[in-house]
Structure formats: structure tokens, C-alpha cells
Amino acid sequence: MVQKFTEPAKAILRSQIAEHIAETENKQDTRSRNYEPLPKDRFFDREISWLKFNKRVLELAEDTTLPMLERANFAAIFASNLDEFFMVRVAGLKRRIDSGIAVPSAAGMSPRQQFRAISEEAHRLQDEHAHYTIEHILPDLAKERIVLLNWSQLTLPEQERLSKFYRAQVFPVLTPLAVDPAHPFPYISGGSLNLAVLVENPVSGKTHFARVKIPDNMPRLVPVDDLTHEDESHARYGFITMENLVLSHLDSLFPGMIIKEARAFRLTRNEDIDVEEDDAENLLNAMERELLRRRFGPPIRLELSDATSPFLSQLLATQLGVTPDEVYRLPAPLDLKVLFELGKIDRPDLKYPPFIPTTNRQIAAVESSQAQDIFAAIREHDILLHHPYDSFSTSVQAFLAQAAADPKVLAIKQTLYRTSGNSPIIDALVDAATAGKQVLALVEIKARFDEENNIAWARKLERAGVHVVYGIVGLKTHCKLSLVVRQEDGGLRRYCHVGTGNYNPKTARLYTDLGLLTCDPVVGQDLTRLFNQLSGYAPKSSFHRLLVAPRTVRSGIIERIQREEDAARAGKEAWIKIKVNSIVDEATIDALYRASQAGVKIDIVERGICALKPGVPGMSENIRVHSILGRFLEHSRIYAFANSQGPQIGEGPQSGPEVWIGSADLMHRNLDRRVEALIRITQPEQIEALIKYVDLQMDDSTSSWHMQPDGTYVRHSVDENGKPLIDCQEVLIRQHTRRPIRAINN
Known part of the structure; x- marks a missing residue:
């Protein structure tokens, strides 16, 4: 069923967007806080920071301790990354210059200054990449009898x-x-x-x-x-x-x-693609027309x-x-x-030694000789998944396949941002609809460079009788959610999955991501409200174990940062641990600076862009930033705080750390222009495991890049005696390999 926008619907949706904009403009906490002004030059430029990230990828290609074909793969990843950077970021910057939109960046650079700085750094990096490949990688491959010939x-x-x-x-x-x-x-x-x-x-x-x-x-x-x-x-x-x-x-x-x-x-x-959604009678057709225009975009390199x-x-x-x-x-x-x-x-x-994921121990514990029962495992305990170490196929994929086949399941609701070719996730939704279940698929057809694939998925799902919608106009739906409604003896029970990564079996073997399987009624109610908001009209929905962008993720995180600040000023233990792909949002960074000034110890693991300046005396001397790149692409997001907000609905009083996982990075696009969801982790052992995970990545004995106050990154891969530091991904591989549980081909 294709979602069409009538004139009354357009008016309602425009008002929703206006409401979102009005709310996100009020980014700072409303409490009175008398702060000294922060320095004007407190942010790094995000585009230059991205180029520094790709430089770290190039350093992996140049790392002679890595297997030879893996080095070649990292050199290819560098090239692929740079292509996308030009097609989207540089193209957007050039468009702003050509249109006369000369608004300075948060780092104080005009678009023309940014373009010159990008051009200079991109020329240097691409030249280094090409010459290193020709002069080192290809000769090293030739030593292994892999030869590119003239x-x-x-x-x-x-x-x-x-x-x-x-x-x-x-x-x-x-x-x-x-x-x-x-x-x-x-x-x-x-x-x-x-x-x-x-x-x-x-x-x-x-x-x-x-x-x-x-x-x-x-x-x-x-x-x-x-x-x-x-x-x-x-x-x-x-x-x-x-x-x-x-x-x-x-x-x-x-x-x-x-x-x-x-x-x-x-x-x-x-x-890049720009669709005027509120003027499009049919978003699907508008996207298809724009895809045709993409091939004729202006040249940029x-x-x-x-x-x-x-x-x-x-x-x-x-x-x-x-x-x-x-x-x-x-x-x-x-x-x-x-x-x-x-x-x-x-x-x-x-190549890297082969790694076979294992079935999550809580799921494996309830496997019968005939078949695993995901629902029974979830009823016993919230299940925290860590991919690729936990098999995606025997957890999330099996969860949806079992839901599709179970006659007691009445409805399935699913978000799809990116998925794989011949996707078993799509097949499960089709099977469920064919079996007469109510199936809703929220397909984000604006997922960059996956637009054509997602249009094809949307049409396949529609033909099978799945209710396909495209979310809220003006916002990308980036949250990773699955909701299964099942008829049981005590009534209806809702089973939920909230994750940090896409429902994509292929990338689930290559990306590190987290997910939570739960049948907590509070989460079930939250997801029901959120899906209703995405498929219908429910702009005033409230949530209990979720923070949802663009309404409450930024404000919720800043509120918790300021709680740590208050605790530190009161002489209590206070710390913040964050793991994200990128951190750019100025309001959140300013809150972190204030917390650092109050004495809060802040650890940040970021893979890509970081506009925050760590270790600056008087502003951020209590902030450390490390970057992890390796065999798997670090993709999970974790937000951990020393001091809990208090009791949750349906639970007793809580004390100690508060931990959230979800789909949102600390970027404007995630906090203002996307529907994102973070879920609070409530099981003490899972909270402890996630905190230990961030601590492992931040430990000085772990191989990583340490960000300096001037924005440079220094790689720490060996100790003072030249001994290799710990590879945190290899540590987790060994931990999961030692599990007394049968291995699964993911």
C-alpha cells in the first residue's frame, strides 16, 4: 500500500515538521547556569576531521604487520570513502558556494575557506594513497605471487x-x-x-x-x-x-x-539527492525521478x-x-x-584468520534438540547482542523468521534503512504477510546510495501485501526497530528489538553493532507509540525507556551530561563514557566542555569525525578521545553516565550508572533531521559489560589512535618495548570463540 499525501495530510505533516524545528532550536537546558563564555575557536572543522579519519584508514593500508590482502582491502576502502566524500560533502559545499550561501561553519570557516582547505588536504592524501599503492602495496603483493601486469x-x-x-x-x-x-x-x-x-x-x-x-x-x-x-x-x-x-x-x-x-x-x-517531499504527491515516484537526475550532477573532481x-x-x-x-x-x-x-x-x-560467530549464550541456553525458541529466551531475560561476535543469523534473523512462521504472532512492525541483496529479513516479512499477519514495513527510501535497492524492496513488499510507509516527511527514519505482537495465554505480548545497526546480514558480519531483544511491556508500549507516530499521526507521543530524535535525544543526553556536572561540583563521583561514529553537535560538545571544567572525567571512542578539541587546558583537560579502526567497522553507539536518573516505570529505585545504546550519533543530521532511537539498558550485568567494553577501547594498553588538542591523531600500536598493544576486536573474538557453545555460520 503506497503512502500518498493529500492536501490535508500535507498540512498536518508541515505542522509536524515546524514543531520539530521549533523544538530542536531550543537545544540548551532551560535551567539557569551562569557560565563564562567558551573560546570561539573551540570546534574543529568537520570536513577536515573526516579527511583525518580517512588518513587513519590509509595508515592501516600502510601497516606492514597486517595480512597483505587486508592491506590492499584498506587501500580500496580509502578510495571508496573518498569517492563518497566528494560526491556528497564536497558537492554540497560547492553547491553552497555557487548559490551564494556563505554561512561560516562552527569552526569559523567560510565555504570557500573550507573548499580550499579540503582541496589541499585531499590532493595530499590522494597522492600519498596512489603512490603508496603503486610503490609498496603492488610490489608487496607481487612478492606473494599476486601481480598486476602491463x-x-x-x-x-x-x-x-x-x-x-x-x-x-x-x-x-x-x-x-x-x-x-x-x-x-x-x-x-x-x-x-x-x-x-x-x-x-x-x-x-x-x-x-x-x-x-x-x-x-x-x-x-x-x-x-x-x-x-x-x-x-x-x-x-x-x-x-x-x-x-x-x-x-x-x-x-x-x-x-x-x-x-x-x-x-x-x-x-x-x-547527493534532494527531494521536495512536501510537494511530492508520491514520494516513491519523486525519488525515482531524482535518481535519474543524479547521473547528471555537476562535476566536482x-x-x-x-x-x-x-x-x-x-x-x-x-x-x-x-x-x-x-x-x-x-x-x-x-x-x-x-x-x-x-x-x-x-x-x-x-587474510585475517577466519572467524565464525557463535549463538548468543542466552539464546543457545534454551535451544531444544529440534529448534531454538527465541521467544522463550526473551521471556527469561533481556538479551544484549553484540555483532559480529554474536551471530546475527541465529538471533535477529531467527527472531523475525520465527515470528513469520509462528501462528500465534498477529503482527510484525519493522524499520528498514539498509539491507542486503536476497535479504532473509525481507523474505520473513513477505512470508508473514502471505500467512495473513499484519505486517508494517517502514522503508527509508532516502538512505543514501541505497535508494534504488530500497525502492525495489518497497515494491516487493507491497506486492506481498505488506503495508509499506516511508515515515515522517522531512525526516529520515534511521532508527533500528522491530516489534512482534504475539497472542499468548495471558494475553498479547510484545517482543522488541532495538539496535545500533541495520537489518543487514552482510554488514552484520563486518560491523560491530549492539542490539537488545526484550519483551519488557514498557519497551513494547514505547515501540507501539513510535511506530504509530511513524505510520500515522501521533506527534505528542511520550516514551519511557527510549530517547527519540528529533525530540528528545539531544536534550536527554545534555540533561545527563549536566547531571554529571552537578555531581562533580557537589564532590560526587562523576564520569561520562561515549562511543559513537562521529561527534559534531555543538550544543552537546559545549555541554561536555562545561562538564570537563567541573571535573567530570569524559572518555570518548569515535571512529570518524570529531569536532571536539580534547585536552585543552581550562576547557577540556578532562576529556580523552580515542579512535578505533580495524578488522570490523566500529558502528555501535553507547552513552554511559555515572549517575542514574532514578527509577524506571515498572521498576524499583535504581542507583549507579545509566547506559543507553541506539542508532544516533552526535551529529546535526541524527539529532535534527532523522528519527533515531536510544534504549536504556536496565540489567546490571549488561550495564557492566557495556561499560567494560568502552573501558577496554579507551585503555592505554589497547591499540588505537589518540586525538591531540591540535586535532592530529597519534597511533598507539606498540608499547615502549615494541610489543604490540591489545587489539580489542581480537580480544572479543577470542572471548566468543572460547564459549562452550556451538559455532554458527552467520
């Missing part, structure tokens, strides 16, 4: 075999596009790899330009070696890039012409082979409309995401 390095039999492959499989796909009075300069799609070719007509002596697009629906790496009959333990894994193969056969595309120059180039375009002549470089820059600052001259091969393809090589000796 055409001239191939033997005659290899050239003959690849020429046959080219004629049969590649040549029919290629389309050379000439530029002359009858053929205008061709459109260059964003992210595509191309060859710029200068050819000379031997009859007229005139030089012409042509463009050849490298097929993006074929592998970039073409195998040179036939390993079918080889002893793979001693085999060479030789490859030639597709563009190198095409370059070596250009005469087949331009017969009778003289090839004067041919170089690779790649264009990055603005690929031109990558060229550094061997390109000045004439050809200028021709491309002029025709594509890029400035000199937007041109990146790099050694071939361009687009080093190609290194992802090396991960398919069967060389386990060059």
Missing part, C-alpha cells in the same frame, strides 16, 4: 590468449565516441573509468579526440594465468586491468588512424593519469568544466577500488 610484460602466448578474449568478450561492448562538428563532446557519467584518445587521420593530418568508456559491468581485473591445472600453492595470480587491455587494442577501435595519445581519466559528480599531456589535460578540464583545483593527476591505475577484486583470491594465508 601488456608488455606478458609472454606471447599470454598476449594471444588475452587478444582472443578481447575480441570475443570486450570489443563488442566498447563504443568509441568521436568529437567533431557532427559529434559534440560526450556525456561522461560520474564514477566511470574512461580513455581519452587523440587520433590522427593519416590522410588529412588532422588530430581528433575520442572517448572510450571502460565497461563497468565487467571485472576490472582480467586474469592472465589459467589456474585450472596449476598447483595453487605455488601458482602466480597474474592480472591485467581492463583499461590496459583496451589500450593495447585501440587499433581495433580506430582502424586506419594513428594513435597519438591515450590516457585514463575519471570524473566524480555531485550524487577530475582524476587523470599523471602521464597525460598538458594539451589533453586542458582539453578534458575545459570540456568537463572543472577548475585546476579539481584536477587530480595520479599514477595509473586510477580508481583503486579495483583492489577490492583481489579479495576473491583464495589465499587465506594473506
Whole structure:
């Protein structure tokens, strides 16, 4: 059932958005607090901070203690990250400059100053990345018999075999596009790899330009070696890039012409999406139209082979409309995401040791010889899940599959932000709807770069009879929620899952995320109200074990920060422990500065962006910031405070620490423009486990990057004797591997 917006509905939704904006503008606590002004230069620029994060990714690629193929993978991740940064962040900055919106950032930089600083740092980083890959990673791979070859390095039999492959499989796909009075300069799609070719007509002596697009629906790496009959333990894994193969056969595309120059180039375009939702009668159709426009966004970066002549470089820059600052001259091969393809090589000796997740001990404890009963496990105890160490397939995935198959289940309500191809989560919802259950799926079709996938999921769910909605207009629904309503002997019981990560079985093996399975009636009531707010009209809903953005996450966290500040000023124990992907929100950072000034010890684990300045005397000397990057992408969010607010509904008085987990980072987009949910953890042993987890990541014996007051990050990976520090992810792998529970292929 497609959600459409009638005029009365639009009016109501506009009023909801206005209410959200009005509430989020009042970001500070209303209590009277007489503070001295904080320094004006107390924030780092978020874009420069992001580039420093990607620098840490590059440092992993440069870490010779890591397995060789993992280093290549980190080099590919760096390239992928930088692509998205240009397509979204740099594109948005350029759009603000072009439109004349010159509002300074919180760090006091104008858009033009930001653009210059980004350009300078991005050029330096991308140059370092490309040269390190060419000069170190590829030679180190060659030592392991994984070789990227040029055409001239191939033997005659290899050239003959690849020429046959080219004629049969590649040549029919290629389309050379000439530029002359009858053929205008061709459109260059964003992210595509191309060859710029200068050819000379031997009859007229005139030089012409042509463009050849490298097929993006074929592998970039073409195998040179036939390993079918080889002893793979001693085999060479030789490859030639597709563009190198095409370059070596250009005469087949331009017969009778003289090839004067041919170089690779790649264009990055603005690929962010902007949909005027309140003017869209059908959000799904509006998003589809915008996706078509994405391919034609303005150019923001031109990558060229550094061997390109000045004439050809200028021709491309002029025709594509890029400035000199937007041109990146790099050694071939361009687009080093190609290194992802090396991960398919069967060389386990060059990868991380295999890790098989285990079934969560509380779920495994109630498994019968026939099948596990997730509902029975949840009735016994709230279950705290920690992925990928706890198997996603035998917990969250099994929870939804069991709900779909259980005749006692009457309804399932589910948010979907990103999920995998052939998703078992989608299959479970389809099965439930087919079985006659009431199924609601809130599909966020504005999830960046997953829009097309989510539109396809939405349509598949609609065809199965699932009620599909797209949330509140003007807000992305980013919260991770699942609600199952089951008929039991004592009446209806609601089973809930609230998580920090997407319902995506693939990323659940690669990201560290937390989730809580519970049948607490208070949480059930909270989720029922929140789903009603998302699918209907309930803007005044209140919650008890949840903090929900954009209404109460920022204010709730600031209130708890100020409670620690008050405790410290009263001479009581006070501390704050936060684990997030990014911390940018100025109001929250200011509250942390005030708490630090009062003597509160504050530990922050952040993976990506940090606009806060730690360790500054008189402002933040009690704040430490560490960054963890490694085998798994750190994605969970934890907010822990030394002093509890007090009793919860339906519970006795509480004292001691208060801990929350959920989907929200400390960023404007999370706190103002998204629906996010944090859930309070109430079981003492789970509270203790989460606090110990943050402490492990902050411990000086743990390998991490320590943020300095000037914004630089210093890597701490060995002790003073050169002994490697603890890898906290390996610690958790060992802890879960030692469990006396059968392992599960997640």
C-alpha cells in the first residue's frame, strides 16, 4: 500500500515538521547556569576531521604487520570513502558556494575557506594513497605471487590468449565516441573509468579526440594465468586491468588512424539527492525521478593519469568544466577500488584468520534438540547482542523468521534503512504477510546510495501485501526497530528489538553493532507509540525507556551530561563514557566542555569525525578521545553516565550508572533531521559489560589512535618495548570463540 499525501495530510505533516524545528532550536537546558563564555575557536572543522579519519584508514593500508590482502582491502576502502566524500560533502559545499550561501561553519570557516582547505588536504592524501599503492602495496603483493601486469610484460602466448578474449568478450561492448562538428563532446557519467584518445587521420593530418568508456559491468581485473591445472600453492595470480587491455587494442577501435595519445581519466559528480517531499504527491515516484537526475550532477573532481599531456589535460578540464583545483593527476591505475577484486583470491594465508560467530549464550541456553525458541529466551531475560561476535543469523534473523512462521504472532512492525541483496529479513516479512499477519514495513527510501535497492524492496513488499510507509516527511527514519505482537495465554505480548545497526546480514558480519531483544511491556508500549507516530499521526507521543530524535535525544543526553556536572561540583563521583561514529553537535560538545571544567572525567571512542578539541587546558583537560579502526567497522553507539536518573516505570529505585545504546550519533543530521532511537539498558550485568567494553577501547594498553588538542591523531600500536598493544576486536573474538557453545555460520 503506497503512502500518498493529500492536501490535508500535507498540512498536518508541515505542522509536524515546524514543531520539530521549533523544538530542536531550543537545544540548551532551560535551567539557569551562569557560565563564562567558551573560546570561539573551540570546534574543529568537520570536513577536515573526516579527511583525518580517512588518513587513519590509509595508515592501516600502510601497516606492514597486517595480512597483505587486508592491506590492499584498506587501500580500496580509502578510495571508496573518498569517492563518497566528494560526491556528497564536497558537492554540497560547492553547491553552497555557487548559490551564494556563505554561512561560516562552527569552526569559523567560510565555504570557500573550507573548499580550499579540503582541496589541499585531499590532493595530499590522494597522492600519498596512489603512490603508496603503486610503490609498496603492488610490489608487496607481487612478492606473494599476486601481480598486476602491463601488456608488455606478458609472454606471447599470454598476449594471444588475452587478444582472443578481447575480441570475443570486450570489443563488442566498447563504443568509441568521436568529437567533431557532427559529434559534440560526450556525456561522461560520474564514477566511470574512461580513455581519452587523440587520433590522427593519416590522410588529412588532422588530430581528433575520442572517448572510450571502460565497461563497468565487467571485472576490472582480467586474469592472465589459467589456474585450472596449476598447483595453487605455488601458482602466480597474474592480472591485467581492463583499461590496459583496451589500450593495447585501440587499433581495433580506430582502424586506419594513428594513435597519438591515450590516457585514463575519471570524473566524480555531485550524487547527493534532494527531494521536495512536501510537494511530492508520491514520494516513491519523486525519488525515482531524482535518481535519474543524479547521473547528471555537476562535476566536482577530475582524476587523470599523471602521464597525460598538458594539451589533453586542458582539453578534458575545459570540456568537463572543472577548475585546476579539481584536477587530480595520479599514477595509473586510477580508481583503486579495483583492489577490492583481489579479495576473491583464495589465499587465506594473506587474510585475517577466519572467524565464525557463535549463538548468543542466552539464546543457545534454551535451544531444544529440534529448534531454538527465541521467544522463550526473551521471556527469561533481556538479551544484549553484540555483532559480529554474536551471530546475527541465529538471533535477529531467527527472531523475525520465527515470528513469520509462528501462528500465534498477529503482527510484525519493522524499520528498514539498509539491507542486503536476497535479504532473509525481507523474505520473513513477505512470508508473514502471505500467512495473513499484519505486517508494517517502514522503508527509508532516502538512505543514501541505497535508494534504488530500497525502492525495489518497497515494491516487493507491497506486492506481498505488506503495508509499506516511508515515515515522517522531512525526516529520515534511521532508527533500528522491530516489534512482534504475539497472542499468548495471558494475553498479547510484545517482543522488541532495538539496535545500533541495520537489518543487514552482510554488514552484520563486518560491523560491530549492539542490539537488545526484550519483551519488557514498557519497551513494547514505547515501540507501539513510535511506530504509530511513524505510520500515522501521533506527534505528542511520550516514551519511557527510549530517547527519540528529533525530540528528545539531544536534550536527554545534555540533561545527563549536566547531571554529571552537578555531581562533580557537589564532590560526587562523576564520569561520562561515549562511543559513537562521529561527534559534531555543538550544543552537546559545549555541554561536555562545561562538564570537563567541573571535573567530570569524559572518555570518548569515535571512529570518524570529531569536532571536539580534547585536552585543552581550562576547557577540556578532562576529556580523552580515542579512535578505533580495524578488522570490523566500529558502528555501535553507547552513552554511559555515572549517575542514574532514578527509577524506571515498572521498576524499583535504581542507583549507579545509566547506559543507553541506539542508532544516533552526535551529529546535526541524527539529532535534527532523522528519527533515531536510544534504549536504556536496565540489567546490571549488561550495564557492566557495556561499560567494560568502552573501558577496554579507551585503555592505554589497547591499540588505537589518540586525538591531540591540535586535532592530529597519534597511533598507539606498540608499547615502549615494541610489543604490540591489545587489539580489542581480537580480544572479543577470542572471548566468543572460547564459549562452550556451538559455532554458527552467520
